[in-house]
Amino acid sequence: xxxxxxxxxxxxxxxxxxxxxxxxxxxxxxxxxxxxxxxxxxxxxxxxxxxxxxxxxxxxxxxxxxxxxxxxxxxxxxxxxxxxxxxxxxxxxxxxxxxxxxxxxxxxxxxxxxxxxxxxxxxxxxxxxxxxxxxxxxxxxxxxxxxxxxxxxxxxxxxxxxxxxxxxxxxxxxxxxxxxxxxxxxxxxxxxxxxxxxxxxxxxxxxxxxxxxxxxxxxxxxxxxxxxxxxxxx
Amino acid sequence: xxxxxxxxxxxxxxxxxxxxxxxxxxxxxxxxxxxxxxxxxxxxxxxxxxxxxxxxxxxxxxxxxxxxxxxxxxxxxxxxxxxxxxxxxxxxxxxxxxxxxxxxxxxxxxxxxxxxxxxxxxxxxxxxxxxxxxxxxxxxxxxxxxxxxxxxxxxxxxxxxxxxxxxxxxxxxxxxxxxxxxxxxxxxxxxxxxxxxxxxxxxxxxxxxxxxxxxxxxxxxxxxxxxxxxxxxxxxxxxxxxxxxxxxxxxxxxxxxxxxxxxxxxxxxxxxxxxxxxxxxxxxxxxxxxxxxxxxxxxxxxxxxxxxxxxxxxxxxxxxxxxxxxxxxxxxxxxxxxxxxxxxxxxxxxxxxxxxxxxxxxxxxxxxxxxxxxxxxxxxxxxxxxxxxxxxxxxxxxxxxxxxxxxxxxxxxxxxxxxxxxxxxxxxxxxxxxxxxxxxxx
Numbered sequence: 001x002x003x004x005x006x007x008x009x010x011x012x013x014x015x016x017x018x019x020x021x022x023x024x025x026x027x028x029x030x031x032x033x034x035x036x037x038x039x040x041x042x043x044x045x046x047x048x049x050x051x052x053x054x055x056x057x058x059x060x061x062x063x064x065x066x067x068x069x070x071x072x073x074x075x076x077x078x079x080x081x082x083x084x085x086x087x088x089x090x091x092x093x094x095x096x097x098x099x100x101x102x103x104x105x106x107x108x109x110x111x112x113x114x115x116x117x118x119x120x121x122x123x124x125x126x127x128x129x130x131x132x133x134x135x136x137x138x139x140x141x142x143x144x145x146x147x148x149x150x151x152x153x154x155x156x157x158x159x160x161x162x163x164x165x166x167x168x169x170x171x172x173x174x175x176x177x178x179x180x181x182x183x184x185x186x187x188x189x190x191x192x193x194x195x196x197x198x199x200x201x202x203x204x205x206x207x208x209x210x211x212x213x214x215x216x217x218x219x220x221x222x223x224x225x226x227x228x229x230x231x232x233x234x
Numbered sequence: 235x236x237x238x239x240x241x242x243x244x245x246x247x248x249x250x251x252x253x254x255x256x257x258x259x260x261x262x263x264x265x266x267x268x269x270x271x272x273x274x275x276x277x278x279x280x281x282x283x284x285x286x287x288x289x290x291x292x293x294x295x296x297x298x299x300x301x302x303x304x305x306x307x308x309x310x311x312x313x314x315x316x317x318x319x320x321x322x323x324x325x326x327x328x329x330x331x332x333x334x335x336x337x338x339x340x341x342x343x344x345x346x347x348x349x350x351x352x353x354x355x356x357x358x359x360x361x362x363x364x365x366x367x368x369x370x371x372x373x374x375x376x377x378x379x380x381x382x383x384x385x386x387x388x389x390x391x392x393x394x395x396x397x398x399x400x401x402x403x404x405x406x407x408x409x410x411x412x413x414x415x416x417x418x419x420x421x422x423x424x425x426x427x428x429x430x431x432x433x434x435x436x437x438x439x440x441x442x443x444x445x446x447x448x449x450x451x452x453x454x455x456x457x458x459x460x461x462x463x464x465x466x467x468x469x470x471x472x473x474x475x476x477x478x479x480x481x482x483x484x485x486x487x488x489x490x491x492x493x494x495x496x497x498x499x500x501x502x503x504x505x506x507x508x509x510x511x512x513x514x515x516x517x518x519x520x521x522x523x524x525x526x527x528x529x530x531x532x533x534x535x536x537x538x539x540x541x542x543x544x545x546x547x548x549x550x551x552x553x554x555x556x557x558x559x560x561x562x563x564x565x566x567x568x569x570x571x572x573x574x575x576x577x578x579x580x581x582x583x584x585x586x587x588x589x590x591x592x593x594x595x596x597x598x599x600x601x602x603x604x605x606x607x608x609x610x611x612x613x614x615x616x617x618x619x620x621x622x623x624x625x626x627x628x629x630x631x632x633x634x635x636x637x638x639x640x641x642x643x644x645x646x647x648x649x650x651x652x653x654x655x656x657x658x659x660x661x662x663x664x665x666x667x668x669x670x671x672x673x674x675x676x
Contacts, residue, residue: 070267129479
């Protein structure tokens with residue numbers, strides 16, 4: 001091989017790959033509008049993105065899998081912890097992560113910034129990104145969720161537990177918050193009646209409890225359902 | 235040293251080394267964050283995110299300083315002329331250092347663009363651009379005035395221009411997160427698997443040619459094939475970052491196929507290094523510089539080639555994306571490809587800048603082997619943590635912190651290995667600053 005042949009290998013290799021890459025880039029721009037629901041990309045979502053960058057969230061958390069690996073991925077955070085769950089963690093991280101071995105700084109966010117961030121995360125969660133991350137994929141439900149979905153048929157309380165913020169503090173099979181105790185075996189020690197009484201007035205049962213009463217949060221029926229569901233966890 | 239203006243390279247190296255040490259110290263703090271519980275009061279003031287911005291920006295800063303110093307050392311010998319302006323070289327060194335330090339202090343007070351690796355705020359970006367333009371002007375003018383064109387010079391200049399151009403894609407604010415990451419990778423991926431590879435390939439070719447005495451014709455022939463393959467696989471290989479960001483599905487194919495080929499140019503680099511070493515015409519004067527050259531080629535292949543290959547296939551990447559597996563690959567690849575290349579350049583140039591023909595390399599050897607073994611252990615322990623994370627969090631679907639609990643031990647071992655690495659690095663830095671002539675006559 002002469003130096004001239006080598007030069008041509010370099011030139012053809014580079015140009016052919018650049019052509020593929022730039023062509024695909026052009027096409028990607030055309031398709032991203034649909035894949036990322038640009039019609040829903042409002043000014044509020046953009047304001048949320050600015051807040052996300054202002055507080056350097058991305059150097060601890062990944063989003064779409066990129067960033068720091070120190071804290072959970074935020075791509076599907078709305079689907080995972082709900083909008084209330086996000087607000088709670090942003091507003092009082094020292095409470096939310098009091099029992100966690102890893103802490104989140106309190107950035108003293110303005111109310112508006114929290115609302116914008118939630119809008120941003122809601123938009124991100126709907127990006128059509130080939131069903132990543134696997135742990136939030138509805139096709140590959142996590143163990144905790146599989147168990148809950150299996151129970152939802154028999155017990156609507158599981159749905160209440162999942163969607164009404166219980167998991168901000170409590171966990172099942174490792175999914176959920178750490179501020180309150182894990183509830184995997186709660187039914188072994190407490191009956192549905194006892195749990196029902198407890199969630200309505202935690203301090204009445206245990207004066208040292210730090211759990212707020214759920215009476216304003218949930219309807220009477222929901223309280224009964226969630227108590228019945230929890231009592232089945234043994 | 236054959237030209238007076240080469241001396242400027244010394245100050246670039248001298249600026250780069252302490253920054254490398256600081257990068258590793260901050261790295262140990264990051265590992266401590268994974269291993270121990272840091273109290274809320276500290277986290278509120280100095281969160282992991284700020285420390286990570288330090289760690290990565292220091293990496294970029296010291297490596298760019300190293301590349302620039304290397305370039306200023308090489309071009310006089312390649313062009314057979316003095317550097318166009320040493321004044322500009324000084325200006326640019328100071329501008330870059332001041333910008334870097336300002337950026338780091340700014341991070342402490344929350345002055346950030348908030349995008350990983352590109353945290354430097356826009357105002358400082360412009361200073362970086364001015365510095366880069368001055369650098370390119372200075373290097374370009376030296377080459378144009380001398381008109382002694384070689385493939386090594388061309389590749390070096392091409393790589394540096396490409397590097398500067400790509401930086402521009404990281405400056406604007408993007409409304410759409412998908413587009414944001416799309417162009418973020420034009421900076422990050424096309425830097426490390428494009429522009430930086432061109433710069434290092436040409437520096438590597440230069441040093442190899444000098445220490446082995448193999449003819450330029452042969453070295454430059456290999457160089458063309460290597461950079462051709464680097465760019466062929468690297469440009470479209472960017473696709474392996476576009477699997478899960480909301481880009482079209484065909485990126486799974488483009489990324490998968492091109493990145494599967496990415497180890498090839500590095501393998502070629504190892505083969506040609508071995509070839510040149512076998513066919514050498516020159517006597518081995520400084521064995522440690524040789525060790526660094528071979529170590530660089532081998533660790534480059536392991537870290538960037540093998541580790542990269544292991545998780546760029548979409549089927550695997552679906553589970554490992556954004557986990558400690560990425561961290562394992564990142565550490566081995568940056569160390570193998572770029573840290574060792576810079577250190578090789580320092581060990582090649584520093585003795586010549588100090589007028590030492592053969593240097594005493596006893597301390598340097600300890601430094602090299604300590605760093606290489608410590609980094610290899612770190613690559614493995616990060617890797618174990620990453621596999622645990624992928625399996626527990628992504629396959630079993632257990633909570634993020636549950637997985638982190640199992641990984642904690644391995645992050646602790648990483649931290650211990652990091653302490654050894656720092657020891658090796660300090661030995662190396664002290665050795666480089668206080669090189670002495672060898673007592674044994676080579």
